[in-house]
Amino acid sequence: MSMWVFGYGSLLWNPGFEVAEQVRGTLPGWARSFCMRSIHHRGSEIEPGLVLALDAAAHAACDGVALRVAPGTEDTTLAYLRERELISSAYLEKMLHVDLSDNRRVEAVTYVIDPDHVQYCGGLPLEEQAQIIAHAHGGRGPNSEYLYNTAQHLTDMGVADPDLDWLSRRVAAILV
Template identity: 70%
Template sequence: MTMWVFGYGSLLWNPGFEVDAQQVGVMHGYARSFCMRSIHHRGTSEHPGLVLALDETKDARCKGVALRVKAGAEPETLAYLRERELISSAYLEKNLDVHLSSGEVIKAVTYVIDPDHVQYCHLDLEEQAQVIARAVGDRGPNTDYLHNTAGHLVELGIEDGDLNWLSARVKALCS
């Protein structure tokens, strides 16, 4: 059976597994948001950063990329993703519908925020920029995560006004 993974953040530029094909797609009912405090990859317990998550929101839609896993690599890919994405249990793993640009609807492994988890947060854009500008975790500066994601969305032709604003604001804060 074909395995798809929905990328909306770092999976866009660092999937970490062999991708057989990819296609832009839309997931309904979820919004891309810096609503998860990062205490591992892009921050620490003492100085959390922020990472993107899909926040369940009525009438929202998130445009991202469906990544088809190379045939035969499904078990190790799923194990890898669980180790990477479920590090603190703030994400929930779900198989959700993605509407591909080809018109096809597929099920994709997707990591969404658990709104009851302690790492879940809602900050306004300026607060997000202030956190991202100074946070660093074991995978590097939070700024790298933001700029890589925003840049790849632009390359893919995916408009995300909030990420574009955040990227420009964080660059200004860091200069």
């Protein structure tokens, strides 16, 4: 049985594990948004940044990528992902069905936001998101770099995300 991981943010451009297959996929019932305050990777406790998370939304669907983990590396991959994604317990690890672009359906390890966690901040206005992203910096670098990399990889995949496109333009303007 193959292990799959669903990527919708930094996993698109920095999976950090050996990928045997990569297929565009859609996760029904979830929306990608900057709804998690980042106090480690892209911000600090003093000046939190924002990172993408999946927020449950009945009529939404998130386009991203399904990554099939290289056979024999499942245990080390899962340990790596848990260390990376569950650093502050704001994400919940779930096994969710992803519809692949080649008409397969797989169950994938997916990290979604815990709406009851203190780092959850769903519904922030885009301008407020842009101001936070423009100024935050964490252990993995500037928050703006995370935004730009994710937006560019979605564009390269042919995935339209108007909010990320607007945020990219706005943050670039703030940083001029």
